[in-house]
Amino acid sequence: MGNSHRTSSVYTLHYQPPFIGYIIAPDGKRCPIEKFKSELIEKNILTCSLAKKISDKIDSEIEEAVKFAEESPYPETREALDDLFFEGALR
Numbered sequence: 001m002g003n004s005h006r007t008s009s010v011y012t013l014h015y016q017p018p019f020i021g022y023i024i025a026p027d028g029k030r031c032p033i034e035k036f037k038s039e040l041i042e043k044n045i046l047t048c049s050l051a052k053k054i055s056d057k058i059d060s061e062i063e064e065a066v067k068f069a070e071e072s073p074y075p076e077t078r079e080a081l082d083d084l085f086f087e088g089a090l091r
Helices: 032-042 048-071
Strands: 004-007 012-015 020-024
Touching (some): 032 048
Antiparallel strands (some): 012 020
């Protein structure tokens, strides 16, 4: 799978193998999550190895969710909108 990207009015999401690469905001700056991670590393609050473990865990969970979704059957037409909207009262 080669590099690709998807653009919305807010962010450009760049996909790179194995799954998600990085996000660029409209002003051309990188994702605020990545910026915050870098700041935590610079301040010795977060280590690079722990950041990698967290990132790997997130990637793994995303890949599992995508695999589950791709292997799941499409819902019946009558069920397609079930649980899409909140029904009930807010507490």
